[in-house]
Amino acid sequence: MTSDIVAPSRALLAEPLVLPNGFVVPNRLAKAALSEGLGRRDFTPGTRIKNLYRRWADSGVGLSITGNVMVDRTAVGEPGNVIVEDRRHLDDLAAWATIAKSGGSKVWVQINHPGRQTPRTLTPRPVAPSAIAIPGTAKMFAQPRALSDAEIRDIIRRFATTAAVVTEAGFDGVQIHGAHGYLVSQFLSPLSNQRTDDWGGTPEKRRRFVLEVFRAIRAEVGADVPVGIKLNSADFQKGGFSEDESLEVVHALAAEGIDLLEISGGTYTSAAMLGVDDSLKESTRRREAYFLAYAERVRAERPELPLMLTGGFRTADGMVDALASGAIDLIGLGRPLAVQPDFPADLLAGRADASVVHPRRSGIRLLDNLTELTYYSVQMWRMAAGKEPAPDRHAALNVAQYLFNNGLESLRSPRA
Template sequence: MIESPYELPCGVVLPNRLANAAMTERIAEPGNHAGARLIRLYRTWAEGGCGLQITGNIQVERRHLEAAGNVILDEAGDVARLAHLAEAAKAGGAPAFAQISHAGRQTPVGVNPAPHAPSAVKLTEAGVGHGDPVEMSAEQVEAVIVAFGATAARCQAAGFDGIQIHSAHGYLLSSFLNPLANLRTDRFGGSAEARARPLLEAVAAIRAACGAGFAISVKLNAADFLKGGFDLPDCVRVAGWLETAGVDLLEVSGGNYEQPAMIRGRPDDRRESTIAREAFFLDYAAELRRSVSLPMMVTGGFRTREGMEAALASGAADVIGLGRPLCLEPDLPARLIAGETDRAIDAEKDVTPRGAVMAWYYEQIFRMSEGLAPDPSITGAEARERFVAREAANLEAYRAA
């Protein structure tokens, strides 16, 4: 089943059901352009046999980044350079989407000490390294909606087959959905409908700019896993509105910087069924499926062909998102489909210290961007030291641009 093609409502056809889920790469060239490293990385992944490539965290606004090494595609962005990235991402014959985002209050303080947000609600203890958010005016919200449409049009001009709106993990559109972060009383706050308005208007702006044949995906939290925050009933409502708006693919995720389920899976109260079926968010996708019929992608936790096939057979997922496994085995999709393996390797369990796991994966991404093979033998301490040095260099380059 993982090898079967899948057609999205817009007409874009995935040659198989395995997607390279968006991961932030943090390897843009000075000026925050797509360059040789990103091109090498995505060509490597494209040649690995995935049915869909989704790039990570292309930013719609220059002063609001997830990290200083992000690609920026505002009015000063370089579409010609991005076209080389799109070509590389499609080198294996599968379509490619560009994930577009605005980091909002989760912008690092070194990039912007006063980031825009729905309301002036600072991150909690997880907000070390982030500034003091400033509530956006209605005009500024409307400008961001326009920016999403304009950035999507640039991605289309570069040759991407679609985009993914990042409305998860606590970034700007996700924080508008979150009643703990959105205390507004205007048309962008209050009711669930009002809190969803920036996302839905961004979808409309993109469709108007790019047309019916261009794929629109949305990455959405099933829940924030914070008491009083965005929860599953909220997600069901928003998913229904997205279906009505003509979204082609919904990726189900969860968490934010204050409760980072997207990094480690949902909190420790996971259901046994979820553990048995590998995927962190599959139970949530199954709940959504009772209310909506739009195509759904589930990412997080998949490690065996058996688990992937079971998720597809359940009807809860139409596409399987793979992230970390492709950092170690970029050709895993092709080998799974060919029957050369039935599972991803599990090298993460040996990484110490455990707090360096994310840096260890970034090191594998960086190696591939340099034309090198992943190296699971690199220690967590080594990876963290290199990661910190690269982040400092990225910030220096961003400030100098």
């Protein structure tokens, strides 16, 4: 007896995606944001980041999302951040946009504020929703002070200004970073937001900040420019931001008209997005898509909302199966692009079936996190210098190069 089941075709990866506002993503593969650490000392893009995006321009992705672009030069997330506060470096940004888009992909800028999640060597007195430090990291992160109402409103304005400037420079859209323990994520979590005013105290008030950020951006860029968000499915900490509360945030953002939701999960203290944390079951890793079950929940309740899923995809079959299931619309690829910059194009052309990327696990969390961080960062820096990635380079050389560039304050979980 023969089976009538037909395996889904890899042609699914090449299908365009039309967002509700009419914006077209040429195919179903996206470069997820990776914090490049390549900006100049004056926080402008400069030559190195342009070299990296020139190398990625022909990668084959339909959508490319830049790494963290910060909205305030007094709140720096990592060494080498690009920061956009106004139009003073518009020409430099425009050159970056032109290079990044030269291969035909659409390019969005991920915009962010680190809040308390900034090394004390970069921001000695960070701000946060509440004066609560990141647990167990006192040597790396300073005790934050709580934001005033006026400061919160100023940061919202800054998000909108940054969005307006980068889209004027030629980028196609923006993504709000609402995951991985940065400021938006801090407002959403009951562990880091213990305010009792209009910005905290209940789930509705905790999500007010992200809704106001989205509204301010939309008012600046208009309805034709896509605005997306990267959101945690959960932060994988006891008493923290849960899947149920995340789903409530999704409903609120969908009602406001968010154009694309990218699903991720975890924080620096529970790095589920990297596949090196014990919070992920082995069965989840084998399924490739770390947060697919949550995506299925979102799809069931908000079928009209386009979904991008990042974290764990390594094989063509895994990607095709996730798309064919109807649970998601875009495949987010991060670390594979740092090691195999042509991987999406090779997938689309049938020249590759799987990525060589896999989490490097020793069983020692700090060592795993450090190895992951340095390995992928150094590969990007090589491309920024006009070289090709070196996947087999010894981990000790990567760690030494990373620490030489960024110092001991960089000894923390990988950034995305």
